[in-house]
Amino acid sequence: xxxxxxxxxxxxxxxxxxxxxxxxxxxxxxxxxxxxxxxxxxxxxxxxxxxxxxxxxxxxxxxxxxxxxxxxxxxxxxxxxxxxxxxxxxxxxxxxxxxxxxxxxxxxxxxxxxxxxxxxxxxxxxxxxxxxxxxxxxxxxxxxxxxxxxxxxxxxxxxxxxxxxxxxxxxxxxxxxxxxxxxxxxxxxxxxxxxxxxxxxxxxxxxxxxxxxxxxxxxxxxxxxxxxxxxxxxxxxxxxxxxxxxxxxxxxxxxxxxxxxxxxxxxxxxxxxxxxxxxxxxxxxxxxxxxxxxxxxxxxxxxxxxxxxxxxxxxxxxxxxxxxxxxxxxxxxxxxxxxxxxxxxxxxxxxxxxxxxxxxxxxxxxxxxxxxxxxxxxxxxxxxxxxxxxxxxxxxxxxxxxxxxxxxxxxxxxxxxxxxxxxxxxx
Amino acid sequence: xxxxxxxxxxxxxxxxxxxxxxxxxxxxxxxxxxxxxxxxxxxxxxxxxxxxxxxxxxxxxxxxxxxxxxxxxxxxxxxxxxxxxxxxxxxxxxxxxxxxxxxxxxxxxxxxxxxxxxxxxxxxxxxxxxxxxx
Numbered sequence: 001x002x003x004x005x006x007x008x009x010x011x012x013x014x015x016x017x018x019x020x021x022x023x024x025x026x027x028x029x030x031x032x033x034x035x036x037x038x039x040x041x042x043x044x045x046x047x048x049x050x051x052x053x054x055x056x057x058x059x060x061x062x063x064x065x066x067x068x069x070x071x072x073x074x075x076x077x078x079x080x081x082x083x084x085x086x087x088x089x090x091x092x093x094x095x096x097x098x099x100x101x102x103x104x105x106x107x108x109x110x111x112x113x114x115x116x117x118x119x120x121x122x123x124x125x126x127x128x129x130x131x132x133x134x135x136x137x138x139x140x141x142x143x144x145x146x147x148x149x150x151x152x153x154x155x156x157x158x159x160x161x162x163x164x165x166x167x168x169x170x171x172x173x174x175x176x177x178x179x180x181x182x183x184x185x186x187x188x189x190x191x192x193x194x195x196x197x198x199x200x201x202x203x204x205x206x207x208x209x210x211x212x213x214x215x216x217x218x219x220x221x222x223x224x225x226x227x228x229x230x231x232x233x234x235x236x237x238x239x240x241x242x243x244x245x246x247x248x249x250x251x252x253x254x255x256x257x258x259x260x261x262x263x264x265x266x267x268x269x270x271x272x273x274x275x276x277x278x279x280x281x282x283x284x285x286x287x288x289x290x291x292x293x294x295x296x297x298x299x300x301x302x303x304x305x306x307x308x309x310x311x312x313x314x315x316x317x318x319x320x321x322x323x324x325x326x327x328x329x330x331x332x333x334x335x336x337x338x339x340x341x342x343x344x345x346x347x348x349x350x351x352x353x354x355x356x357x358x359x360x361x362x363x364x365x366x367x368x369x370x371x372x373x374x375x376x377x378x379x380x381x382x383x384x385x386x387x388x389x390x391x392x393x394x395x396x397x398x399x400x401x402x403x404x405x406x407x408x409x410x411x412x413x414x415x416x417x418x419x420x421x422x423x424x425x426x427x
Numbered sequence: 428x429x430x431x432x433x434x435x436x437x438x439x440x441x442x443x444x445x446x447x448x449x450x451x452x453x454x455x456x457x458x459x460x461x462x463x464x465x466x467x468x469x470x471x472x473x474x475x476x477x478x479x480x481x482x483x484x485x486x487x488x489x490x491x492x493x494x495x496x497x498x499x500x501x502x503x504x505x506x507x508x509x510x511x512x513x514x515x516x517x518x519x520x521x522x523x524x525x526x527x528x529x530x531x532x533x534x535x536x537x538x539x540x541x542x543x544x545x546x547x548x549x550x551x552x553x554x555x556x557x558x559x560x561x
Contacts, residue, residue, distance in 0.1 A: 020428045036495040037470040253496050328498045
């Protein structure tokens with residue numbers, strides 16, 4: 001990443017808590033504090049708190065906001081909720097921004113905040129790129145596109161105890177948590193915005209937040225957005241309240257292994273500068289009928305239609321290993337079939353420390369049917385890009401310069417995740 | 428991450444620039460990785476050790492340690508034959524983190540040329556190396 005290293009408002013906190021750092025997306029971010037393994041497990045069994053202030057937000061505001069996002073973003077805002085309902089204030093949706101070639105510029109979550117107000121969240125360092133992309137496609141000059149890169153704070157609290165912890169951090173918790181489905185949000189971080197369609201959320205320290213029931217771990221929890229100057233106070237409040245519930249600060253290593261186990265892509269690694277189709281995430285294209293027809297016009301549509309017609313045959317699949325051994329991604333590992341022929345490359349390879357193979361079945365530390373005394377030893381997992389279609393259950397090999405490891409193509413990785421469960425089970 | 432002054436560097440061991448240690452025990456040499464190495468790697472979740480009887484030359488890779496984040500190689504401080512491996516590491520790889528110089532040892536080597544021990548760094552030289560890596 002070019003340019004000077006950036007720091008989030010929590011850098012000094014991480015430093016004083018002995019974090020190991022790494023540069024990610026141009027930011028000096030904690031990789032782990034004491035133990036990446038324990039941090040991974042804490043999200044599965046108690047709670048983890050992640051600094052995600054390196055991510056970027058963009059406000060899109062005005063009469064042309066909806067049509068602009070409809071054209072640039074992969075989801076059909078008129079038809080993206082369960083039962084084909086439209087996005088509405090208080091709801092968010094995951095999707096991608098595509099180029100004309102149908103390649104991924106970045107993945108994103110779009111929050112509808114008001115009738116003509118959207119909050120677009122993209123990855124670290126991508127605020128400028130996506131803002132420019134939106135501006136280039138803007139037809140209504142009265143619509144504002146405001147890049148909030150480095151102007152807001154963000155943190156994620158994830159794991160089963162995150163609900164109890166946030167219950168103790170918000171004002172009027174019974175109201176806030178009474179109806180709070182997966183992929184909905186309440187509140188907004190900027191009190192100067194005049195909002196009447198979503199309820200206001202204040203923490204007990206008086207700070208305003210956007211509280212979003214979402215995350216990047218596959219486990220129940222929240223993403224929290226705030227004003228930059230409030231970030232440290234809010235982090236410390238949640239961390240203090242969380243101590244009663246075994247909260248751990250978590251770094252990027254645990255974030256990466258949790259998201260891989262949860263079957264979620266890392267932008268610019270698992271999705272990127274190649275056609276966004278034939279992968280576990282192409283559900284976020286606006287299909288009318290899968291691989292037949294789209295519901296709307298959008299950038300990248302013509303290319304994807306042409307690729308479908310030409311039977312584009314590159315596929316991205318999740319895989320699991322036999323044990324926890326990995327191949328080294330920096331070594332550009334390849335994929336071999338059982339005859340030793342090269343058939344693709346490894347995109348992500350990490351160890352989900354919360355799972356193990358038991359009698360050829362993946363069992364999680366959270367599985368109700370785990371054997372007595374089960375202690376997960378960890379399982380290698382990730383994503384491979386293959387130059388042909390493969391059936392689930394087939395074994396392949398991952399090869400770097402030192403190792404050749406067997407791996408199995410699967411539909412999903414870590415079982416028994418909690419993200420979509422009823423919130424009331426956790427209060 | 429530990430500060431240099433927090434790192435444990437025993438007096439009676441010899442060290443390599445790749446952060447292995449070697450300890451003379453009679454005419455055999457016990458080998459492991461240093462406190463600095465385990466701290467840099469983070470949680471060690473798997474250790475792949477050689478077969479007993481395998482022979483390696485100095486600086487040849489003989490083991491692999493796998494942390495949550497990466498796979499790293501471990502190199503021989505001196506030439507010789509493996510006569511014992513630490514079987515505890517199979518079930519409890521975290522011993523390398525918790526006790527790098529005691530319970531977390533890797534192998535015992537029968538050296539083919541004991542004078543190679545003299546080519547390794549002592550505590551002070553290793554400390555200088557670590558200060559250079561800061």
